[in-house]
Amino acid sequence: MIDARDLRKEYGDFVAVEGSTFSVDQGEVFGVIGPNGAGKTTTLKMLSGLLEPTGGEVSVAGYDVTDTEMRQQLGFLPEASPLYEEMTPKSYLRFFADLYDVPESVATERMHDTLDELELEHRDRKLGDMSKGMKRKVAIARSLINDPDVLLYDEPASGLDPLTTNYVIEFTQQLAEEGKTIVFSAHNLYHVETICDRVAIMNEGRIVARGDLDELQDEYGQREYHVYTTVEVPDAVQENGHWRRVVDSMDGVDSVREAATERGGGVLDIRTEESSLEEVFLNVAESETPGTRYVEDA
């Protein structure tokens, strides 16, 4: 559904994005994470056609991103919610429905359905008089008014209170379940971990790691095995009447099992604990030579 090859964006001498290559399948939720200035927003804007790439190629839904037809298939939610504040949610959504050639009856039904799902009331109140959370809901509704196949959501929960944030994330998850292809950028890695199938980690304009969470954890994270034994084994700590030894491989687990058996005991339980995406991200970000370690080929 989305195919980006060797994307590059320069602002004068500054290279904002360099050599970004990735693809997103239909119905997939693709997360883009990275520190501030990593090039996430620039990448999303190139996908939306807002920014013209300095180099490389990108297509969305089979269209070149410079093709206005492509935008018919696209729902873009920028990090801020730039709305026409003198308009009401209804007039605002009708305006964009009009631009997207959505028939009036369809637009009205879709608008009310979406606003109902988003639990947005006061639909005749001016947008300028609404709270940030309400405005964000209107912005999300606008991104869906044309029933797009592809959604580009840049920090959809940025600056919202925890309650609204959870609501927005759950709603995005619901959209993913409905089969929308979503490219999702966020600072909150828990959100990305919650809803994304695959993730690209960007740093200094480059994709430094990419893959699904398991692959990233294998490559950059740590997997620990907590082996609980009935007898004391070397390097184990006592815990609730048992002994617990932490190892980082299956070989380690085997050696603990052997040690416990030799001492007349056995293994009571084995629990696996994996690095969070945040820890993976920190590992990648702290890596001294980022930029070349791809988990998978495009």
Place this chain on the structure above:
Amino acid sequence: MNLRKLLRIARWEVTKNAGGVDKRTIAIMGLAVVAMVAVAAVAVAGGASGLDSGLYRVGIEESSPYYAPAADDPAFLVREPSTLAVARGNQELRFEGTELRNRPVTQKEKAALGEFRSSVDSYNSRQMASEDNQTAAYPVAVSLVYLEQRGVTDTVQTSDRQSSSDGSSGSASGDGSTDGSGSNGSDRTGGSTGATPTGSDGGTASGGLSGLGAGLTGGAASGTPSDIQPPFPFESLVLAFLFIVPMNFVIQAYGSTMLSERLNRRGELLLVSPVSRFDIIAGKTVPYLLGAMGVITAITLGLRLSGLTAGGGPVAILAVMPLALLFLSATFCGAMFARSFKELTFVTVTVTVSLTSYAFVPAIFTDVTPIALISPLTIVVRDLQGQAISLTDFAFSTTPPTLTALVLFGLGAGLYREEDMFTQRALPLKMLDALSGRIKSKWSALKLSALLLPFVFVAELAAVALLFALGEVSIPLVLVAVVVIEEIAKSIHLYAGFASGRYRRSLRAAVAVGALSGLGFFLAEKFVAIIQLVQLDDINTGEAAFITGTPPDGVSPLLVTLLLLAPLALHAVTAMVSSLGARRNRRSYAVAVLLAMGIHFAYNYTVVVTLVQ
């Protein structure tokens, strides 16, 4: 461009902004307009007498011949003559019969005497004008005909043509009867004979505006020789003012809406919707253009239907459209460059002042000088006055602003994109962006030089309009202005191309784009030949600006051909010089452009001195 989507954006632009103004604001604005009209009507109805009403106190007996003039002038309070009142400062003047009995000492007394003399003169003139036998009132009749200012050498030659063309060549009737042919009906004939200007013979306005102008400026249809004053183009001033004022209001709203698209990134979502930026720009511009044209149409119809003007129709309305486009395009371009509402205020003030000067000032002199034709408002004024407008005059006045407006919209559209709309880049960088965005290949140098010619044309016309009155010194000043304008126009896009990396910084590329720029400018410059059609080059200053002089007799055809091609060589060489500097850095570019200007000035000066007859 998608017309359907353009109109949708236009409709929503109106709806959106209509929602931003509440009913109370509309009511207050309506009241303010009504109040302004009422005040203006009262002021016009009351004339200029209100301010000094009862200012001077004069003691005159009813039997004095001065009683009536003083009583007729509201500036005077007529009282019984009293020595005591004069001594106490309660009377400025005291008459016995026709004798002034107190010597004016104070400033107010002196002013009162001056005003009294004027009142008596005016009273006498009115008495004379009301005489049934005008021959007795004015035994000698002189017909004054004011001519348009032409070149010094052909003023006399053109007088006949001019007189017949405007229909004002009436002569005083020998028997002193008032056939009205001595006037063209406007205040232009302020001192001519004929008691009642009919205005119908020349087709010019005889309506309320000209009458009002005469009243306010002291012009009169008849009077003594001391009443003769040069005509003040009051009618042109009022008409031009009426048509220029609405533009200034429209661009305030338009600039604000365009800039608000940029602030807080509100326009970002339109850019990502399935419409082109040209649809967006046009859609957001159309309501303001239609609004301006609607107001202009209403004014035109109002003037025509109320009988204030003799003419006014589609020609006047169409002539305003390029001006409306020019105002809007300059504002749009400015709004794209401005980084805040503070800067936008500066932009709109600059646009207002410069474009008002360009359009308004020449139009005041509609009946005075052909240079007035550089403004479309001159066409408007002429049409309102009922004068015939030739197609060439119309084209001459409206083509430059139309082309300039299109170029400005094009430049602004170059910035209507994510990279430029929502960033705080410095203005020079944005200007370079606007130009470099149009560069696709070396041939763009040719295209851009040609496209910038409307700017050059309008700027040079404005320079001529500003400098032509300075006499001999105006010619070198115009030459300098022309050189600066043309060399910058030919080279600024070359610098933008090199600075943005669109052109390679090689010697070969610099020479190539320089030559193409010169060629483009040369080709486009040939459009300036249109000025021949209206003989603007009759004026020496115009000739200096556009170098349209014909070679002297006896010059060989080969030399003539060389002279025709010489401008091509000039433009190519100077553009190449600038290009060679531009390929290095800004400082080199500045030095190179100065050098190019020097070459250009030397060429122009030589041509003007040796060829202009």
